[in-house]
Amino acid sequence: MSAHDPGPQGPGRQGAVAVERVFRAEYGRLIASLVRRFGDIDVAEEAASEALVVALEKWPETGVPPNPGGWLTTTAANRAIDRIRRESKRDAKHQAALMTYDGTAHEPTGPVEDDRLRLIFTCCHPALAPEARIALTLRLLGGLTVAEVAQAFLVPETTMAQRITRAKKKIAAANVPYRVPEAADLPERLGTVLAVLFLVFNEGYLASGDGDPVRTELTREAIRLTRVLRGLLPDEPEVTGLLAMMLLIEARREARVRNGQLVPLHEQDRAGWDPALVAKGHALVRECLAINRPGRYQLLAAVNAVHTDAPTAADTDWSQVVALYDQLVRLDPSPIVALNRAVAVAELDGPSVALALVDRLPLQSYHPWHVVRADLLRRLGRSTEARDAYGAALAGTQNSAERAYLSRKRGELV
Incomplete structure (x- = not known):
């Protein structure tokens, strides 16, 4: 030692x-x-x-x-x-x-002046497969471990390590230049860049590791970079939508953990939400509505706007939330979107309807799937099955605050 x-x-x-x-x-x-x-x-x-x-x-x-x-x-x-x-x-x-050892030399920055944002655009080169671009960028720029990146993609850590290694080798073999992206390069790479920023924010919002349950340095940096990106591309509504979503979620940060336990949205003290961030997020959502070119991040922002507009959890307009998820499913028919929609359906049509939807989804390796099932089974009074589902959810997360919450809920079962 x-x-x-x-x-x-x-x-x-x-x-x-x-x-x-x-x-x-x-x-x-x-x-x-x-x-x-x-x-x-x-x-x-x-x-x-x-x-x-x-x-x-x-x-x-x-x-x-x-x-x-x-x-x-x-x-x-x-x-x-x-x-x-x-x-x-x-x-x-x-x-x-x-x-340039003395640090006095400066290269042209092109349209993207922020070092980190420039490297995100550089790593999101079309020579790499989309998943490889995102994985490599999360590792390099988000500072995420290979295990954290693997969890974001729902693949084993060894698979992700190999994917990242192959991406770096392809960059070297193809002689992909680490140059400043030209203005014409930005639209082609924008979708991947937004996905990276979204995943960095998600890791900060609910960390997958066993350190701090909420990594504010990641959420703040994702917000900062998205603001820079919005200044660069002010007419792109998906950039505005992503920023709006981040601000509305970040507004709830202080209320999300109490006494070492994660606090779900319906239990949060809304007086602890940041009203300035809520107001700014709502204003950005209204900008998106005026443009009327809906996209994935704009719809996610609108969902969060509905949540933050309700004075209490009981006042949430769940029919509007489900309608927004219906639009999102048409744009992004992924099982994860369907899982989030089912959570809203449970509030509108009941837990039995939602559980039928959840059980059809191929997400057994995705720990939030087990969290949702556990809650629905608990609400249906199926305690034995709920206990098993909570156990599966606990096995899938190292986040201390989430583990404390799940353990408490499992302990409350009769």
Whole structure:
């Protein structure tokens, strides 16, 4: 055991946890900066990992520096430079990186000036399959672990690791340039970029790992990047819809966890919602309605607008929610959309109707499916089946707040 890590409960371990938290928050920005400079994903990832090792050695003793992101970027860049200098053969892009070692050189930014958003557009290159684009970008920019990305795609971790590795190899083999996307490239890549931002936000909204149950650094960064994207493409209603959806969900953040337990929407204290974010989200939804070109994210935003417009859970207009999901199913006939629609149907037509819909969905590996089934079975008084469903739901999540909620609900069964 190292000197700075005396044990799970010791101050060294607490310092290491603080370092890891900062690193996760800064990871996407760090990778974006390194890829822009060195033009190589592997160099960027290895340099970032080496910077983390140095931080784990130093910060528990010296404390987190005032500008941890800047410290990590400088350290990682130095490690990358050292690696390049050790190589016997250096290509032109590495030579160029060495020439800009003082950090004073600036390349053209094109229409996308934000480093992280630029790398998202770059990773969403049409040479890669859509799922590979999203997976790679979530790993690099969202700072999600391979396991977290795998959960977003409902595939085993080993499958996702192979998919990400293949994507990086294809980028290298096809010589896909890490260049600034041209304005003409943006519309073609927009759908994938929106999907990435949506999934990053989702991971922050309800983290799949066993750390913080809500990762605010991810939700805030997804919102920030979507705002930047909206400034870039102000006439794209799906960008506006995604931002509206994020703001309306983020408005409820402070009410979502209480005493270490997840609080479902119908139990939340609505006085704890952020009224400014609710108002802004509603205003953006109205903008989308005026444009009248409905899309997936606009409809999801409208669903959240209905929820946040109701003064109490009992006042929710479930018929409108179901109607919105009916539109969404026509645009996106996926089983996950159908599952969310069934939740609304349960409020309108009862849990037995909803359960019949849920049981037909091929989502046995998707833990929210078990959560929904458990709740419907509980409401129908089928306690034994509900207990089993809660057990399956618990087995599918590491989120501490969600586990506490599911355990409580299972314990209440008679």
